[in-house]
Amino acid sequence: MNLLIEIAAFAFAIGVLVVVHEYGHYGVARLCGVKVLRFSIGFGKPIVQWVGKESGTEWTISALPLGGYVKMLDERDPGQRIAERDLPFAFNRQNVAKRIAIVAAGPIANFLLAIVLFAVVFATGVVEPTATLATPPAGSVAARAGFEGGETILAIGDEHGSVIEPVRSWSDLRWKLLDAAFDHRRILMRAREKDGVYDFPVDLSQVSERDVDEDFASMLGFDEGGALSVAAVEAGSAAQRAGLAAGDTLRGVDGRRIDGAQTFIDYVKSHAGRPITLQVERGASAAGPLLDLTITPQAQRDPQTGGEIGRIGAALATKVTTVEVRYGPVESVVRGVRRTWDIAVYSVRMFGRMLTGEASIKNLSGPVTIADYAGKSAQLGWAAFLSFLSLVSISLGVLNLLPIPVLDGGHLLYYLVEAATGKTVSERWQLLLQRAGLVCIVALSAIALFNDLARLIHF
Structure with missing residues (x-):
């Protein structure tokens, strides 16, 4: 039963993310006057297909559902025979600003989806553990700050206490700690104890980026109490x-x-x-x-x-105490934007640390791990699943913006070079870079799949 839930949740998640990403490309291409020949969900042999009456676009659902694509009219495609009257609608005939907008629209659509989903979760409310601390290990950052366990964090501010932001739940505390740790800041944490409310100075200035991973709060001594x-x-x-x-x-x-x-x-x-x-x-x-x-x-x-x-x-x-976290419509959208930005920045920094060897490549995950988390979050409830969907949507957006040829980011790099120099990147260089980019993608996919298998069989 759990396997069926995982498969269904994974298929639904991938389907939604691919449709949103590709529709971003499609919608902006149509707005820019580019003719779209095909909108495909999946790769390989089409299972279902139809043609839009007004647009003339062929819509397909294909056999291999791990991705999708939008095929536009383009003179550079040797398989296309373009009539003279259709040349103004070819992608390659558009100015560089329009091409940048079309390519960037896919990742941007993923970020917008994440903002909307987070805003829905924040606006409808979710029950979360309170920010109550366990006894920190001796010598940890939390212990040096004076925490003994049992304190409930109420707010976090700068080291002078001039800017204080409320902390409403454990996840809220983790995100604020993550932000401060990445910036190596000294902060002030306001906490309630049995006999009153006190301020605790917490020094995160010496925290190494190597320590900022998914378990960073625990490494700092901030564990969930109860x-x-x-x-x-x-x-x-x-x-x-x-x-x-x-x-x-x-x-x-x-x-x-x-x-x-x-x-x-x-x-x-x-x-x-x-x-x-x-x-x-x-x-x-x-x-x-x-x-x-x-x-x-x-x-x-x-x-x-x-x-x-x-x-x-x-x-x-x-046994933890919980609180329902709910925000107004406007604040929910603002928090959705901030959460999306925080996760995107964290993802970029984490990827950079993996490239420099400061973080393990074991942090890369593939489809098996994503399916596992999709199933688990679906069983926890709609709020957990929407949060998971937001996280993967952001990851997909960030991945596609990486300056790797074959990905959207690689094409954006070509067009930015063209915008700066006034000259297009030669076809020879594009071919060489695409081959290199394909090698990078295959290598990353292989590492992610290996990590999936390693987690599955525990080696």
């Missing part, structure tokens, strides 16, 4: 022998407060073969006394480091 509960206990495990049961809430370990899964897991790992005492809350009421359970984590070999770590045999779940 009550840690036991989801399941393995039969015959140390947890079961000690009396730990599913539904128990973990409040402390050896007298230390527990408010985050990673902190607790790290503590258990470091106590292989040594007894630890858990303070456990059992039952629906939190008013009763806590139970003390002594557990000796079983020692086992860590497959990553080869060292010895502790394990108690319990699956954990974090």
Whole structure:
């Protein structure tokens, strides 16, 4: 069933993104007076096709649905025989400004789609975890700022506190942290504790771009906090022998407060073969006394480091408080624009870091990973799926704007050179660059597919 959901969600996502991208090219080409011969969703043999009565464009849905194209009237295509009366409508006869507009319209359409989808999510509202922190690891950026765990972030501003922006949810906190980390800024975080509201100076000026990845917040010590509960206990495990049961809430370990899964897991790992005492809350009421359970984590070999770590045999779940995040129509659009811009800039920077070796090429994902996330987001609800669709749409727009021949960005590069010099790039150079660009695309696709397989079979 999950596989069917993944396939259906992936097909729908790719279909929407391709239609929007290619219709951007198509719509602007028509506005610029260019005749469009074919609008195809997919490649290969057409399955369904029809011809528009007014435009004369052939619309097709083809057998291989991974992409699409718009074929325009163009004298450079040796397969086209163009009548004299149709020459003014050929793409190559248009001025350079129109050609730039037509080529750029596809990626721009992807960005506009992302803005609209984000705006819909923001306007209709989505339930998200609050920005409550877990206990940060010693020595982390969060710990050096003075956070101890349990604080709820209310706002983030500049280091002087003169510009303060509210933080409404955990994802909102992550994006604001990402923005500050990329710019290596010192910021002020306003947080609510049990006894009041305080400001915490956070220094992100020394954060390396190598550290700014999908798990960057955790690396800085900002983990999602909440009550840690036991989801399941393995039969015959140390947890079961000690009396730990599913539904128990973990409040402390050896007298230390527990408010985050990673902190607790790290503590258990470091106590292989040594007894630890858990303070456990059992039952629906939190008013009763806590139970003390002594557990000796079983020692086992860590497959990553080869060292010895502790394990108690319990699956954990974090009970987080949530909040509904909703904005007005105008603010939703503004936030949609900002979120789209932030993700696009992050994507470009990440790709640049991969080229310079500052980030791993393992960050590249292919169709298998995209299908997996499409299925998972679809099962989480429409808001998660629309957010996923927005993210992939932005990625598609950014990818197509890269100055690689064969992609839209490569053609834009030719036309920008023509606009600056007044001369077109020679056909010989275009042919050489297209071959080089094709090699780049094949290499990137191969790496992405390899990463997909590596994630799938865990090697």
